Amino acid sequence: MQAKICLILFFVMIVGCSNQKSGITKVEALENEHWWIGIVNHGHYMPLQDTYQADLYGYLYENQAQPLMVSSKGRYIWSSEPFRVSWDKNLIQLEKPEGEFLLYDQGETLREAYLAASNRHFHPTGTMPDERLFRKPQYNTWIELLYDQNQNDILKYAHAIIENGLPPGIIMIDDNWQRSYGDWQFRSERFDDPKAMVDELHELGFTVMLWVCPFVSPDTEVYRFLRDQDLLLKDETGQPKVIHWWNGQSALLDLTHPEAGTWFHEQLHYLMDTYGVDGFKLDAGDAEYYVDTYAYKDVTPNEHSRLFAEIGLKYPLNEYRATWKMGGQPLAQRLRDKGHSWEDLNQLVPHILTQGLAGYAFTCPDMIGGGLMGSFINLDEVDQELVVRSTQTHALMPMMQFSVAPWRVLDDEHFQAVLKATELRSLFEEYIVELAEHAAISGEPVVRYMEYVFPNEGYANITDQFLLGDSVLVAPVMQAGQRSREVVLPRGTWKNTQGDLFTGPVTIVTDAALDELPYFVQVP
Numbered sequence: 318m319q320a321k322i323c324l325i326l327f328f329v330m331i332v333g334c335s336n337q338k339s340g341i342t343k344v345e346a347l348e349n350e351h352w353w354i355g356i357v358n359h360g361h362y363m364p365l366q367d368t369y370q371a372d373l374y375g376y377l378y379e380n381q382a383q384p385l386m387v388s389s390k391g392r393y394i395w396s397s398e399p400f401r402v403s404w405d406k407n408l409i410q411l412e413k414p415e416g417e418f419l420l421y422d423q424g425e426t427l428r429e430a431y432l433a434a435s436n437r438h439f440h441p442t443g444t445m446p447d448e449r450l451f452r453k454p455q456y457n458t459w460i461e462l463l464y465d466q467n468q469n470d471i472l473k474y475a476h477a478i479i480e481n482g483l484p485p486g487i488i489m490i491d492d493n494w495q496r497s498y499g500d501w502q503f504r505s506e507r508f509d510d511p512k513a514m515v516d517e518l519h520e521l522g523f524t525v526m527l528w529v530c531p532f533v534s535p536d537t538e539v540y541r542f543l544r545d546q547d548l549l550l551k552d553e554t555g556q557p558k559v560i561h562w563w564n565g566q567s568a569l570l571d572l573t574h575p576e577a578g579t580w581f582h583e584q585l586h587y588l589m590d591t592y593g594v595d596g597f598k599l600d601a602g603d604a605e606y607y608v609d610t611y612a613y614k615d616v617t618p619n620e621h622s623r624l625f626a627e628i629g630l631k632y633p634l635n636e637y638r639a640t641w642k643m644g645g646q647p648l649a650q651r652l653r654d655k656g657h658s659w660e661d662l663n664q665l666v667p668h669i670l671t672q673g674l675a676g677y678a679f680t681c682p683d684m685i686g687g688g689l690m691g692s693f694i695n696l697d698e699v700d701q702e703l704v705v706r707s708t709q710t711h712a713l714m715p716m717m718q719f720s721v722a723p724w725r726v727l728d729d730e731h732f733q734a735v736l737k738a739t740e741l742r743s744l745f746e747e748y749i750v751e752l753a754e755h756a757a758i759s760g761e762p763v764v765r766y767m768e769y770v771f772p773n774e775g776y777a778n779i780t781d782q783f784l785l786g787d788s789v790l791v792a793p794v795m796q797a798g799q800r801s802r803e804v805v806l807p808r809g810t811w812k813n814t815q816g817d818l819f820t821g822p823v824t825i826v827t828d829a830a831l832d833e834l835p836y837f838v839q840v841p
Contacts, residue, residue, distance in 0.1 A: 355383030360671030453486030485522030499533030596634020644676020657687030673762025
């Protein structure tokens with residue numbers, strides 16, 4: 318096998334050199350070979366079909382990304398730097414400014430290819446994020462409060478969670494609790510006593526996380542301090558660069574400068590030491606914001622994203638949405654914001670499956686029912702069935718996160734279905750934590766493609782069901798009005814929730830009432 322690897326590496330390097338002016342490397346797909354690329358927000362395009370294009374330089378497609386491609390025939394491609402890729406008629410064409418693409422042949426299956434890539438390029442650290450992220454539901458204050466984060470309403474939200482029969486878990490206080498971007502102090506006009514608030518949340522059984530980002534509001538005292546210390550990214554004139562992002566215009570910390578990271582950590586430790594905050598949701602950090610900036614060290618826009626992700630390694634309670642080359646690291650990785658729509662719900666499974674193949678095992682499928690700012694604003698009415706099916710889809714994933722208060726937007730029938738799905742998760746709590754612990758050592762995804770566990774048996778294109786580990790098959794309902802669905806069971810014996818046994822491989826139609834999540838457990 319080693320000789321085979323070397324020959325293929327030699328071939329790819331020669332191809333790259335033969336196209337040195339254009340920097341193009343070409344790889345032909347084998348017969349019945351399927352390929353995936355490490356762009357999480359393109360999971361619904363995978364495995365690659367027909368034609369496909371992407372360019373990773375300075376753009377992570379608003380989610381996690383990895384300079385990796387893996388195949389169902391045991392091959393993978395790795396690049397140390399961002400690249401451009403196109404797929405057409407089973408031909409992969411890769412391009413980047415410098416350096417070689419490395420093509421490895423590691424066996425005959427997707428699992429062999431992925432594990433070889435993980436062990437060689439993003440080896441797991443042996444540690445995982447805080448297990449509280451996996452054990453209980455998370456609750457984010459974004460949808461309920463938006464930019465009106467305040468002490469009274471946060472406490473009302475927390476009390477209502479318990480009063481309505483949901484278990485306490487992690488509560489994330491989202492954007493606009495702070496004075497300004499970069500000034501990480503509670504706004505006094507909205508928070509009378511932040512320490513008392515955090516203490517009360519702890520007494521209720523919650524763990525408290527705060528939203529932070531690497532932006533700095535211009536024309537503030539913090540901005541002027543960081544500017545004078547040369548800790549902000551610059552434009553071509555040598556002045557701090559002010560970039561446009563979803564909340565306006567801000568400067569950016571230059572995390573290539575070691576003192577910028579030190580300063581940021583000081584702000585976070587102050588919040589922990591002074592108020593008892595437990596951890597942080599570290600938002601933004603997208604590579605696109607770092608294009609055409611000038612830093613203490615000359616690095617790619619993607620490397621700036623990676624440096625921001627490194628901040629979270631010091632805080633076991635963390636959450637990220639946009640990261641680069643951080644596979645195997647103990648970071649909780651959330652899918653990008655999804656809207657309140659069936660279309661977006663249908664992307665949850667393929668996207669979280671792609672997270673796993675990009676090396677991001679500790680995953681959260683965004684907010685139940687939708688997490689985009691407009692998800693629950695100006696709706697004629699909330700799609701109650703969508704909220705239920707979204708909860709069920711989250712229930713047996715590594716993490717689940719509420720934001721819209723389900724007791725507020727649902728009638729009793731639909732809310733009881735949400736409670737049932739949440740209770741189902743508690744039955745699998747230990748199993749999910751065990752899988753996360755295993756991922757920290759092995760690098761294996763927690764949520765797995767059927768092709769990953771049952772290779773070369775015709776399952777590569779199944780992206781509407783998933784395996785939790787190797788032995789729990791989950792087939793969520795993701796179509797409006799659907800009360801049954803087709804499920805593909807692979808080889809082995811599988812038991813449903815009623816105790817019925819099925820011997821695979823077989824395709825069945827299973828009932829899926831409003832309050833039922835179809836899932837099957839493999840019987841030894």
